[in-house]
Structures are given as structure tokens and as C-alpha cells.
Amino acid sequence: MPHAADSERALLGAMLSSKAAVAAAADRINAADFYIPAHATIFTAVLNAWAGGVDGDPVAVGGELDDHGQLEQVGGLMALFELVQQAAPAGSISWHVKRVTDAAVLRRLYHAGTEIVQLANTATPASSGDAVHRAQEALAEVPNDSSSSTRAIGDVLPEVMDDLDAAENGESAGKDPVSTGFMDLDRLMNGGLRPGQMIIVGARPGCGKTTVCLDMMRHAAIREGKTALMFSLEMSTAEVSQRVLSAESGVPFVRMQRNELTADDWRAMTETVQRIERAPLLISDDPQMTMTSIQAKARRLSQQHDLGLIVVDYLQLLTAGGKTESRQQEVSGFSRQLKLMAKDLGVPVVAAAQLNRGVEGRGDEAKPRLSDLRESGSLEQDADIVMFIDRPDAKDPGHARAGEADLIVAKHRGGNTGTVTLASRLAVCQFSNFSKR
Known part of the structure; x- marks a missing residue:
């Protein structure tokens, strides 16, 4: 299946090392985007620690995982320290996020395609309309990249001014x-x-x-x-x-x-x-x-x-x-x-x-x-x-x-x-x- 395990490790390592990395990734990726289950579990634990005001370092995150009986499932405390050694530099966080989420989209597309094939194989001519609707629902669940939905107002205001200026001059602005x-x-x-x-x-x-x-x-x-x-x-x-x-x-x-x-x-x-x-x-x-x-x-x-x-x-x-x-x-x-x-x-x-x-x-x-x-x-x-x-x-x-x-x-x-x-x-x-x- 499409995946980017190296980017998952680099991203988690950065989040275990820096609050800034957690903030940079938190609203652009979720646990379901990770291919390796242990990585999804660690990601959730990092966010829980961060939301509780605790530094998301390996020891704190290890404690969070241990409280929920998940520490051994992810490979123990040593696995968290190994992730830190593979941490991505601060400037490449966005690149790794995109690699992980792009691979997740491809996996969802694959699963949607598999479901559609099964629908086609099991549907009868009389139920073809229902099968088409269910296929459309399956495709609709494949998300688009929304990482650009959050922008600073300082980045948007120049575009707003350009649009207003174009409208005043009778020009089309969008x-x-x-x-x-x-x-x-x-x-x-x-x-x-x-x-x-x-x-x-x-x-x-x-x-x-x-x-x-x-x-x-x-x-x-x-x-x-x-x-x-x-x-x-x-x-x-x-x-x-x-x-x-x-x-x-x-x-x-x-x-x-x-x-x-x-x-x-x-x-x-x-x-x-x-x-x-x-x-x-x-x-x-x-x-x-x-x-x-x-x-x-x-x-x-x-x-x-x-x-x-x-x-x-x-x-x-x-x-x-x-x-x-x-x-x-x-x-x-x-x-x-x-x-x-x-x-x-x-x-x-x-x-x-x-x-x-x-x-x-x-x-x-x-x-x-x-x-x-x-x-x-x-x-x-x-x-x-x-x-x-x-x-x-x-x-x-x-x-x-x-x-x-x-x-x-x-x-x-x-x-x-x-x-x-x-x-x-x-x-x-x-x-x-x-x-x-």
C-alpha cells in the first residue's frame, strides 16, 4: 500500500523534540493519516500531552502511553528515543506532512476503488442505481488536501486590496x-x-x-x-x-x-x-x-x-x-x-x-x-x-x-x-x- 514510513518517523521525531513542530503539524494531519499503527498511537499521545500543557518529550509521551497500556505496543521508551534521532529539521516539517497525507489519500482511494469493484460484482441490475450512489459516497470520503485552508490575515489582505482595486476599475477579480x-x-x-x-x-x-x-x-x-x-x-x-x-x-x-x-x-x-x-x-x-x-x-x-x-x-x-x-x-x-x-x-x-x-x-x-x-x-x-x-x-x-x-x-x-x-x-x-x- 502507498505509504511514507520514513516521513512518519521524521515527523514524529520532530514532534517529540519540539513544541513548534507539534504546532506546525497538528492542524494539517491526523492519526488516520499514518500507515504504521504504532506511529498513529504515538501521534495521538503527543497531541494529548501537548493539549495538557506538558512538553511532548519522549519521557512525557512514554508516560502518557504507559497510562493507557500502550507503551509496550509501540516498542517501549527506547522506540521513542530512536524516533528523536530521526527527527526532521524544522524547515522540512511541511514537506514530511505532505508526503504522509498524500500517501494516506492514495490508500483511501485504493480502498474506495476496492469497495466499488465489490459493489459492481455483487449488485444486481435492479440495484444498480443504489450501487452507483454507494460508490459515489465511497469516493466522496476520499479527502482533498486542505492544508492551505489556514492562512495569516497578513497574507490575505493584499489579495483583498487587489480585488477591491480591480472591482473599482471595472476589472474582473475572480x-x-x-x-x-x-x-x-x-x-x-x-x-x-x-x-x-x-x-x-x-x-x-x-x-x-x-x-x-x-x-x-x-x-x-x-x-x-x-x-x-x-x-x-x-x-x-x-x-x-x-x-x-x-x-x-x-x-x-x-x-x-x-x-x-x-x-x-x-x-x-x-x-x-x-x-x-x-x-x-x-x-x-x-x-x-x-x-x-x-x-x-x-x-x-x-x-x-x-x-x-x-x-x-x-x-x-x-x-x-x-x-x-x-x-x-x-x-x-x-x-x-x-x-x-x-x-x-x-x-x-x-x-x-x-x-x-x-x-x-x-x-x-x-x-x-x-x-x-x-x-x-x-x-x-x-x-x-x-x-x-x-x-x-x-x-x-x-x-x-x-x-x-x-x-x-x-x-x-x-x-x-x-x-x-x-x-x-x-x-x-x-x-x-x-x-x-
């Missing part, structure tokens, strides 16, 4: 915000949706949460040319495509469904198809997809395309693919994983979510609020932005504001909250910028 297509909302969002943000779009059934998500996705892909990826657990790829076609062509969706299309409709749709057929808009409609399969597919597609936006429709239809203690715990897990995916890929992730019936019980004029998010308070905590759709005519078709919709930004981490009014054009599967005219 990934630009993704415009939502709604001018007032973009202003409230300080230019649009930003890389790494998780955005929740919540509404009661039939109020248009999917339509708002599609509007953002259409604008990103068709207007801005940014690759947009949608995971649709409710609608097929064909239905999503029909809705996009309806919104872009202005042909009512119901006429498509009833086969009542006119010659003008066909002309408008043909022109629209020619205009948008090469738009970078990707749709995945597997109804059995799990959070793990979404992460795996998004990670793979991000390597093939420069993803600009990810949409998940909708959150409560997701499953974990295994047993969990409760549905609330399951949704909390989805929430955290979506946020981590957004941060890891550097892409805004928009997730549609249902609201519970509490909003309806407060009366016809009640507005959605954060506590109405269904099944988990983690959605409210993890999301950078939470917005709700409120349509007065959804409850009262004769309402004085029929045809209008409020997009309520109830949470905006690092920005303003407020309400944006949109024009509701659900007959052609879209919301649009509102004008009092």
Missing part, C-alpha cells in the same frame, strides 16, 4: 456575482449572488419557488453565458425545458400541455430554440438522487465546466440514501452539506424549500418568516440568504395586488434585508421586473 435577473433584488444583494453563498428560496406549494429558481438559472445561462446546473427532483428534464421555452418565447405553458399551439406559437418557439439551444444550462432529473450523489456530480461537472450557479429543486424531496435518527436531523445534514458544497466549489447554490402550514394559520395577510422553514432550523442558520415568495393573489384571486409578488429577503448575511416587488407572469412560467405601469 468570479463575479451572478445576477438574478431582477434589478431591485440585485441592488439589495450588492450586485447579485456571490460564489460560496447558499441561498434558500422558500414558499408554500403553488406560490412559484421553482419559477423564481428557473428565472435565476435562465438569466445566468442565457443572458450571462454562465454554466448553470439544476438538480430537479420534482420535474423531468423535459418539463423543465418546456418551462424554460415558455418563459423565453412567451408561449403559455398550458397551451403546450394541451397541444393547442397556434402558428404564431410555433414560430415563436422555433426562433427561441435557435437562440438558446446552446446555452450552458445543465439539468439532472434523477428522482432517487441523494445529497451525496448531488455533491459527487456537482464536483465532477465543476471540473468539466466553469460552473456559475447550482440550483436544487427542492430540498424536502432529498433523501440521505440511508437511515437517520429523524427527518429533522436529515434535513439539517442536507443544509450543512449544501453550504459546504457552495464553499468548496466557489459557486452560489440556490435551494428551493417548502414552508410549513404555520404561515397559513396566521391569516390571509400573514407574511412568511424564518420560523416557517419546514423540518429544520438549520436551513435558517446555514443559509447566507433566505428569501420568501408571497403572492397576495395565491390566497385571494381578486386581491387588489393581483399579478404582483413580493420577494421577501428575510436574511442576508453581510447585507441588507427588505422586500422586492416582482410582476407575476406564471402563465408563461416567469416572474419579471415590476413596473407600476
Whole structure:
């Protein structure tokens, strides 16, 4: 199996000799990264001694191991002193850490590959979908190098200043915000949706949460040319495509469904198809997809395309693919994983979510609020932005504001909250910028 036993010994020797070496390695490597079991045991003992304020020298670490009945297992006190003689110089600690962790990644990859081969050999055609999901989970457990995640602020500030200077001069500094297509909302969002943000779009059934998500996705892909990826657990790829076609062509969706299309409709749709057929808009409609399969597919597609936006429709239809203690715990897990995916890929992730019936019980004029998010308070905590759709005519078709919709930004981490009014054009599967005219 891939391993770097010499670097393991050099690293442990340095940690047994110097507190500085312990500090340099502690947050970049863990016991599971060591190939030799005795080395993993010694590493843990060094950290325990260090955490207790004791110098991690061979005698102190030997005492720690002896207290747990492990000293003889690692070769006795003499083995610790032999490691000290092989200690790496202070300047090469990072190099040895990387060798050990790189070998650990290769071993995990090997084990994941072995598990995938076993799955392929034992699965039946009927269970192939489950086997694929389990294979994706196995690969997802192979970690990436995260040693660069901790940086001194002095190293980061010059980059921040360069980004601000580039933005002031109208130059691109990394990934630009993704415009939502709604001018007032973009202003409230300080230019649009930003890389790494998780955005929740919540509404009661039939109020248009999917339509708002599609509007953002259409604008990103068709207007801005940014690759947009949608995971649709409710609608097929064909239905999503029909809705996009309806919104872009202005042909009512119901006429498509009833086969009542006119010659003008066909002309408008043909022109629209020619205009948008090469738009970078990707749709995945597997109804059995799990959070793990979404992460795996998004990670793979991000390597093939420069993803600009990810949409998940909708959150409560997701499953974990295994047993969990409760549905609330399951949704909390989805929430955290979506946020981590957004941060890891550097892409805004928009997730549609249902609201519970509490909003309806407060009366016809009640507005959605954060506590109405269904099944988990983690959605409210993890999301950078939470917005709700409120349509007065959804409850009262004769309402004085029929045809209008409020997009309520109830949470905006690092920005303003407020309400944006949109024009509701659900007959052609879209919301649009509102004008009092």
C-alpha cells in the first residue's frame, strides 16, 4: 500500500523534540493519516500531552502511553528515543506532512476503488442505481488536501486590496456575482449572488419557488453565458425545458400541455430554440438522487465546466440514501452539506424549500418568516440568504395586488434585508421586473 514510513518517523521525531513542530503539524494531519499503527498511537499521545500543557518529550509521551497500556505496543521508551534521532529539521516539517497525507489519500482511494469493484460484482441490475450512489459516497470520503485552508490575515489582505482595486476599475477579480435577473433584488444583494453563498428560496406549494429558481438559472445561462446546473427532483428534464421555452418565447405553458399551439406559437418557439439551444444550462432529473450523489456530480461537472450557479429543486424531496435518527436531523445534514458544497466549489447554490402550514394559520395577510422553514432550523442558520415568495393573489384571486409578488429577503448575511416587488407572469412560467405601469 502507498505509504511514507520514513516521513512518519521524521515527523514524529520532530514532534517529540519540539513544541513548534507539534504546532506546525497538528492542524494539517491526523492519526488516520499514518500507515504504521504504532506511529498513529504515538501521534495521538503527543497531541494529548501537548493539549495538557506538558512538553511532548519522549519521557512525557512514554508516560502518557504507559497510562493507557500502550507503551509496550509501540516498542517501549527506547522506540521513542530512536524516533528523536530521526527527527526532521524544522524547515522540512511541511514537506514530511505532505508526503504522509498524500500517501494516506492514495490508500483511501485504493480502498474506495476496492469497495466499488465489490459493489459492481455483487449488485444486481435492479440495484444498480443504489450501487452507483454507494460508490459515489465511497469516493466522496476520499479527502482533498486542505492544508492551505489556514492562512495569516497578513497574507490575505493584499489579495483583498487587489480585488477591491480591480472591482473599482471595472476589472474582473475572480468570479463575479451572478445576477438574478431582477434589478431591485440585485441592488439589495450588492450586485447579485456571490460564489460560496447558499441561498434558500422558500414558499408554500403553488406560490412559484421553482419559477423564481428557473428565472435565476435562465438569466445566468442565457443572458450571462454562465454554466448553470439544476438538480430537479420534482420535474423531468423535459418539463423543465418546456418551462424554460415558455418563459423565453412567451408561449403559455398550458397551451403546450394541451397541444393547442397556434402558428404564431410555433414560430415563436422555433426562433427561441435557435437562440438558446446552446446555452450552458445543465439539468439532472434523477428522482432517487441523494445529497451525496448531488455533491459527487456537482464536483465532477465543476471540473468539466466553469460552473456559475447550482440550483436544487427542492430540498424536502432529498433523501440521505440511508437511515437517520429523524427527518429533522436529515434535513439539517442536507443544509450543512449544501453550504459546504457552495464553499468548496466557489459557486452560489440556490435551494428551493417548502414552508410549513404555520404561515397559513396566521391569516390571509400573514407574511412568511424564518420560523416557517419546514423540518429544520438549520436551513435558517446555514443559509447566507433566505428569501420568501408571497403572492397576495395565491390566497385571494381578486386581491387588489393581483399579478404582483413580493420577494421577501428575510436574511442576508453581510447585507441588507427588505422586500422586492416582482410582476407575476406564471402563465408563461416567469416572474419579471415590476413596473407600476
